[in-house]
Structures are given as C-alpha cells and as structure tokens.
Amino acid sequence: MKTLDQPHTTTAATEKAQRARWLLYGEIALGVGALILMPIAIWAALAYAPTDAVQGDVQRIIYLHVPLAILPYVAFFVVFVASILYLWRRDQRWDTLAYASAEVGVVFTTLMLVTGMLWGQGFWGRPWDWADPRLTTTFILWLIYVSYLLLRFYTGRSESGARMAAVLGIAGFIDVPIVHFAVTWWRSVHPDTNYLVDNGSSALPPAATFALLVSFAAFTLLYVLLTIQVYRSLTLRRAALELRARAEDAAGES
Amino acid sequence: MTLNLSPAMRDQVATPPSQVNAVVAKVVRKTFELKPVLHGVSLTIPTGATVALLGPNGAGKTTFLRILATLARPSAGEVAIDGLDLRRDTQAIRGRIGYLGHQPLLYDELTAEENLLFFARMHGVRDGQTRVGALLERVGLRLKAKDRVRDLSRGQTQRLALARALLHEPTLLLLDEPDAGLDEQGITLLEEILRERAEAGQTTILTTHDLAWGLRVADRAVALVTGRVVYDGPAALTPDEARETFRWRETREGAR
Amino acid sequence: MISFRLSLDQFWAIVVKDWRAELRARQVWVSMGFFALLALVVFNFAFDLRVENKASVGPGALWIAFLFASVLGLGRTLGAELDHGSMDRLLLCPVERQVIYFAKLLGNVVFILIVQAVAIPIFAVIYDVPVLTPGIIPIVALGTLGIAAVGTLFAAVSAQTRAREALAPLLTFPLVIPVVIAAVKATEALVQPVANDAPWLGLLLAFAIIFVSVGALTFQYVVEE
Numbered sequence: 001m002k003t004l005d006q007p008h009t010t011t012a013a014t015e016k017a018q019r020a021r022w023l024l025y026g027e028i029a030l031g032v033g034a035l036i037l038m039p040i041a042i043w044a045a046l047a048y049a050p051t052d053a054v055q056g057d058v059q060r061i062i063y064l065h066v067p068l069a070i071l072p073y074v075a076f077f078v079v080f081v082a083s084i085l086y087l088w089r090r091d092q093r094w095d096t097l098a099y100a101s102a103e104v105g106v107v108f109t110t111l112m113l114v115t116g117m118l119w120g121q122g123f124w125g126r127p128w129d130w131a132d133p134r135l136t137t138t139f140i141l142w143l144i145y146v147s148y149l150l151l152r153f154y155t156g157r158s159e160s161g162a163r164m165a166a167v168l169g170i171a172g173f174i175d176v177p178i179v180h181f182a183v184t185w186w187r188s189v190h191p192d193t194n195y196l197v198d199n200g201s202s203a204l205p206p207a208a209t210f211a212l213l214v215s216f217a218a219f220t221l222l223y224v225l226l227t228i229q230v231y232r233s234l235t236l237r238r239a240a241l242e243l244r245a246r247a248e249d250a251a252g253e254s
Numbered sequence: 255m256t257l258n259l260s261p262a263m264r265d266q267v268a269t270p271p272s273q274v275n276a277v278v279a280k281v282v283r284k285t286f287e288l289k290p291v292l293h294g295v296s297l298t299i300p301t302g303a304t305v306a307l308l309g310p311n312g313a314g315k316t317t318f319l320r321i322l323a324t325l326a327r328p329s330a331g332e333v334a335i336d337g338l339d340l341r342r343d344t345q346a347i348r349g350r351i352g353y354l355g356h357q358p359l360l361y362d363e364l365t366a367e368e369n370l371l372f373f374a375r376m377h378g379v380r381d382g383q384t385r386v387g388a389l390l391e392r393v394g395l396r397l398k399a400k401d402r403v404r405d406l407s408r409g410q411t412q413r414l415a416l417a418r419a420l421l422h423e424p425t426l427l428l429l430d431e432p433d434a435g436l437d438e439q440g441i442t443l444l445e446e447i448l449r450e451r452a453e454a455g456q457t458t459i460l461t462t463h464d465l466a467w468g469l470r471v472a473d474r475a476v477a478l479v480t481g482r483v484v485y486d487g488p489a490a491l492t493p494d495e496a497r498e499t500f501r502w503r504e505t506r507e508g509a510r
Numbered sequence: 511m512i513s514f515r516l517s518l519d520q521f522w523a524i525v526v527k528d529w530r531a532e533l534r535a536r537q538v539w540v541s542m543g544f545f546a547l548l549a550l551v552v553f554n555f556a557f558d559l560r561v562e563n564k565a566s567v568g569p570g571a572l573w574i575a576f577l578f579a580s581v582l583g584l585g586r587t588l589g590a591e592l593d594h595g596s597m598d599r600l601l602l603c604p605v606e607r608q609v610i611y612f613a614k615l616l617g618n619v620v621f622i623l624i625v626q627a628v629a630i631p632i633f634a635v636i637y638d639v640p641v642l643t644p645g646i647i648p649i650v651a652l653g654t655l656g657i658a659a660v661g662t663l664f665a666a667v668s669a670q671t672r673a674r675e676a677l678a679p680l681l682t683f684p685l686v687i688p689v690v691i692a693a694v695k696a697t698e699a700l701v702q703p704v705a706n707d708a709p710w711l712g713l714l715l716a717f718a719i720i721f722v723s724v725g726a727l728t729f730q731y732v733v734e735e
Contacts, residue, residue, distance in 0.1 A: 087731050143684035150680060154671040158287050160735065164667045167728040168681060171660070174724060175685050178717055182688035185708035186695065238288075245288045249480075325598055326735045345512055348604035359599040363531040375523040376603035378516045402534075 037218035044211035058122030075105025083169035276457035282331035306472035352419035524613035569697035607730035653693035
C-alpha cells in the first residue's frame with residue numbers, strides 16, 4: 001500500500017481538493033442565483049409587466065420565449081467551439097462539454113418552439129407559421145442538433161464517435177447563418193406585424209424590458225447550471241465505466 | 255533457455271546507437287471504448303530482423319500490427335518506424351510499410367491486375383505496369399491477372415494481397431496471419447519471400463497461430479499476452495518452451 | 511509532404527477505380543434512376559393536377575425527388591469501400607485524406623448529375639414546366655454539389671455507426687434544407703421570373719463553397735481510427 005508522504009504529492013492533492021471546493025461553491029452560487037431569479041422572472045412576466053393592449057395576457061409568454069430564443073444559439077455555439085477544441089486537443093473534457101451543451105441546448109430549443117407555438121395559437125389562432133423566420137430557423141436548428149444526439153446514440157462512448165459528433169457539431173453551426181438567410185428570403189413578403197413585439201426595442205415600456213432582462217438572466221443561469229450538471233453526470237458515468245474496465249482487466253491479471 | 259519476462263529498455267542498450275531500428279515502441283497503450291487492449295508495450299526491433307509476434311487470441315497482436323500499419327492510433331505512447339515518428343510522419347511511414355491483414359483489402363469487382371495497378375498508382379510506384387506484371391508472376395497469378403478478385407479462391411486472394419503489400423518495396427513488412435488460407439504452394443512462396451527479405455536486410459513482422467512454423471521462419475520472437483510483452487528475444491525456442499511462457503500467464507489469470 | 515502531382519494522380523486513380531467498380535456493380539444506377547422517376551410520378555398524383563398548380567408545385571417535387579435519390583446514391587462510393595468493413599484499403603496508402611474526399615465527392619456528383627440529366631427532361635414533360643433552359647444548369651450543378659458535399663461527409667460518418675447507411679439521410683437532410691429551399695426557388699424563378707428576387711444562386715454557390723471546404727477539412731477526422 002503506497003502512502004502519500006511526499007510533500008509535493010500532498011500539495012497537488014490539496015490543490016485539487018481546493019479547486020473542487022471552489023467549483024462547488026460556484027455551482028451553488030449559480031443554483032442559488034437561478035433559484036432567486038426564476039421566481040422574480042415569473043412574477044415579472046406574469047404580474048409586473050404591463051398587459052399588452054393588443055394581445056392581452058397571452059403576450060406574456062414572450063418573456064419566456066424571447067430569452068429561450070437566444071439561448072439555443074449560445075448552447076450550440078458552445079458545442080461548435082468545444083468540438084473544434086476537441087479535434088485539436090483531443091482532450092476528452094471538450095467532447096463531454098460539447099455533448100452536455102448539445103443536450104441542454106436541445107431541451108431549450110424544444111421549449112422555445114413550444115412557447116412559440118403557444119404564443120402563436122394565442123395570437124394568430126394557429127400554432128405554426130412558416131413565414132416566421134425565427135421560428136423556422138430554430139426548428140431547423142432543432143432538427144440538426146437532434147440528429148447530433150442521434151449520432152451520439154448510435155456511436156456510444158467510442159473515440160471515433162466523439163470525433164464524428166465533433167464534425168457534426170462544427171458543420172451544424174456553420175450551417176446556421178445559411179439557414180437563416182434561406183428561410184428569411186423564402187417568404188420575402190412579410191405582412192407580419194407580430195414581429196414588432198419580438199423586435200421589441202422602441203415600443204417597450206421599462207417594466208417589460210425589466211421582465212425580459214430578468215428572464216434572460218434567469219434562463220442563462222439555468223443553462224449554465226444544467227450544462228454543468230450534465231457534464232458532471234457524463235464524466236462520472238465515464239469514470240465509473242473506466243474504473244470497471246480497469247478492474248476487470250486487473251482481475252484477469254491476478 | 256531462459257525466459258525473459260520484461261524487456262523494458264533492455265534492447266536499447268544492446269543496439270548500437272548509430273543504427274536506426276525498424277521499430278521502436280515505447281509504452282504503447284491502446285484502449286477500445288474504455289477497454290484496454292495494449293498495456294504499455296515497449297520493444298525494439300532491429301532492421302533486418304524477421305520477427306514472429308506470438309500470443310493467444312485477444313492478446314493484442316493484431317491491434318499492435320494495425321498501429322504499426324498506421325491504421326490505428328495508439329491511445330498513449332510513442333512509436334518510431336525507421337526513425338520516423340508515427341504521429342508526425344504518418345504519410346512517410348505509409349510509403350515504407352506493407353501490410354497484410356485479416357481481410358484481403360482488395361476490391362472484389364476489379365481484376366487482380368486492376369487492383370495492383372490501382373495500388374501502384376496510389377503509392378506512386380514508377381513503371382507500375384512492369385512491376386505489377388513481375389509481382390503477379392512472382393506470386394503465381396499471372397494466368398489469373400484478368401480475373402476479378404470475386405472469382406479467385408481464398409489462397410489466390412491471399413497471394414494477391416501479399417503482392418499488394420510488396421508492391422512498393424516496403425522496408426517493413428507486416429503480416430497478420432499470412433499463412434491462413436494459403437495452400438502448400440502459397441506457404442512455400444511466403445517462406446521464399448521471407449528469406450529474400452532477410453537476406454536483403456529488410457524487416458518483417460508476422461503473426462501466426464502455427465507456433466512451430468512461426469518459430470521456424472523467424473529469427474526473433476516477441477510474445478504478447480493480454481496486451482503485455484512477456485518475451486522478446488531470439489526465436490530459437492521450441493514450441494513447447496514458447497507455450498510455457500503463455501501458460502505461465504494463463505494459470506495466473508485462471509481459466510482463460 | 512505528398513507532392514501535388516502525386517495527389518492529382520491519386521485523385522484520378524480513385525475516381526476511375528470507383529467508376530469501374532460501380533459500373534460493374536450496376537444495380538445502383540437502376541434503383542436511383544427508377545426511384546427519381548417514381549417519386550416524380552407519385553408527386554404528380556399526390557398533388558392536384560390542375561395546370562396552375564403544376565408550375566408552382568413542380569420545382570419542389572423535382573428537388574425532393576433529387577434529394578432522396580441522392581441520398582440513396584451517396585452511400586455507394588463510400589459503401590463500396592466499407593463493404594469489407596473499412597476504408598483500410600485506401601487509408602493504408604500514402605494519400606492525403608482530402609484527396610479521398612474530393613475523389614468520392616466527384617464520383618457522387620457525377621453520379622447524381624447523370625440521374626438528373628434523365629429526370630429533368632421527364633419532369634419537364636410530365637409537369638409541363640419549361641425548365642429545359644440553360645439557366646437550369648448552374649442551379650442543378652451547384653445544388654447537387656452542395657448536397658453531395660454534405661452527403662459524402664456524412665455517408666462516411668454514418669457508415670461507421672451501428673445504424674450504418676440508415677443514419678446518413680438523418681444527418682444530411684437537416685443540413686441541406688437551405689440548399690433545397692434555394693434550388694426550388696431558383697427553379698421557380700426560371701419558370702416564373704420574380705422581380706427583386708433574392709440571390710438564390712448566390713446562396714447555392716456560397717453553400718457549395720463552404721461545405722466542400724468543411725468536408726475536405728473534416729474528412730480526415732471522420733476516417734482516421
């Protein structure tokens with residue numbers, strides 16, 4: 001049995017433990033932040049913000065929908081960068097980060113689409129409108145990253161699977177601006193007035209702006225928190241399997 | 255005959271520093287989906303040696319050969335072939351090695367001749383037509399040159415695969431169970447080629463299930479058991495002595 | 511490392527080899543061509559047959575038929591390699607991985623173009639839509655190149671997964687949606703010119719350039735072991 005009695009080993013171990021502790025504090029801070037901001041965001045959305053003159057209370061869903069519209073792009077940008085870094089550095093952690101961000105990203109994208117459909121049903125009377133470039137682009141984005149998750153499913157934990165997913169993570173994000181242009185030009189005749197609400201800037205009273213900002217902050221914290229959780233879960237699962245494989249291997253030796 | 259168990263850097267001391275070794279592997283590890291297959295394989299193979307890579311099934315022989323053939327990347331460790339680093343100079347290495355794997359690695363729909371001509375072009379072999387003709391003659395497939403690989407027998411396919419491996423005159427020849435599927439004529443051909451290579455100072459590494467045959471044609475032997483080198487030395491062992499090495503490990507593992 | 515001259519020769523060697531092997535395999539031509547034709551015919555019956563509709567629905571039906579037929583065919587040049595389990599035969603050779611990609615891409619593009627060359631005149635007849643103008647050529651060329659660039663890359667990806675070729679369309683289709691949009695719109699504009707139309711051809715060109723580059727740069731990561 002080896003004992004850790006060399007000074008440098010102890011320091012390294014202590015450093016590692018300290019780092020882990022700070023990370024934990026950070027995570028708790030994030031969690032608490034999200035826990036505080038979320039109810040505020042909900043209150044702001046449901047009560048504090050003024051009722052829209054034209055659309056009525058249905059409009060309030062945009063306080064969820066608009067932040068949710070931006071976060072998928074953030075999530076998939078993280079997938080993009082992590083994928084590139086993985087192919088460059090071959091550090092397993094980048095791959096795990098890409099996977100985690102993609103999973104959380106797909107969840108948020110789904111929510112964005114659902115809230116969009118709810119709003120559409122309330123406002124237009126029908127849940128979907130292909131003429132809405134943002135909705136359509138996000139839907140295509142959803143398709144791309146669901147296919148990413150599908151690829152992950154069919155490749156398991158192999159190193160080649162990680163590489164291939166990285167390629168898709170890169171190709172998918174590069175495609176996004178192209179999709180945006182294609183979809184926007186597709187229905188060039190825009191009678192949409194509903195867009196004014198999403199574009200937001202000039203027509204919004206301060207209370208509404210506040211609601212949007214708080215909501216955005218809350219969801220961003222949520223994204224970071226969830227991604228960290230998924231990341232940790234994936235890492236632990238992997239470590240457990242590795243440990244088991246090594247144990248099986250060692251058992252074969254002695 | 256003493257059985258060396260852990261070669262480590264023993265070979266480096268024995269090798270004159272000026273000579274570039276055919277293969278130098280340092281602590282090569284390979285893991286497939288979290289399962290380790292090679293646990294830190296280190297060995298040195300001097301240029302001109304004919305090495306029999308032996309070991310039970312699943313020992314990692316094929317994996318190791320594939321790594322040398324640049325078809326697989328080691329998870330850790332370094333490999334140098336003819337002094338070239340496996341990771342950095344991969345394309346240069348590909349030009350110097352010939353590989354015969356479990357699968358024939360030929361195109362079924364093309365004829366024997368078309369296959370060899372294609373690979374000659376891919377390797378940038380000068381005067382491909384002549385070389386291909388000569389090789390087909392050498393492996394006894396001249397009459398089958400215009401036949402599709404699909405229509406060749408197992409033995410003929412194996413001989414053609416051997417021809418493909420030799421096409422670009424590789425300095426290092428890697429043969430994974432070359433004797434499998436070969437008839438008597440094919441084995442004789444194989445042994446001739448091995449002899450010619452040894453005389454010309456070219457290196458060959460082969461694996462085989464036929465212990466006696468392997469030990470006879472090689473001048474060095476390396477034994478791998480569960481991804482570790484358990485023997486690395488002259489091939490002047492009898493098959494029984496070689497099996498001693500494996501069984502020793504096997505009783506430690508329990509029934510395998 | 512590897513001279514350009516050798517790379518060029520290797521490129522042609524692979525293209526020619528694939529052609530030879532595919533010509534001898536033969537069945538994929540028939541299935542692809544037949545599929546494209548079937549799709550067109552079925553669409554004709556699926557949609558209303560009134561004259562006005564044909565012109566507006568036609569280009570869409572045409573490109574969907576191409577898309578599906580493409581994916582059937584895209585697996586072939588790579589499938590041929592993987593028929594025996596791996597691309598080892600090629601990977602053993604001292605050839606740049608980009609060269610392999612370009613060679614496979616060219617093979618796929620020519621393959622699909624031939625099917626289209628047959629399908630388009632038939633389409634023009636069935637749908638009574640005057641698309642047989644020179645203007646169709648850049649649309650078809652660039653659209654095919656774009657779809658093939660993505661399809662070739664992800665055919666290589668999917669062939670190495672448990673799902674094999676089945677996964678390829680699932681990965682390719684979402685990414686090439688903008689190509690389909692642009693190609694359909696550009697084809698429609700050929701038939702019924704629109705004032706101030708968006709630069710669809712430009713988008714097709716940009717997509718082709720971008721994704722051929724992405725494919726060439728990332729192919730090595732897909733096929734290495």
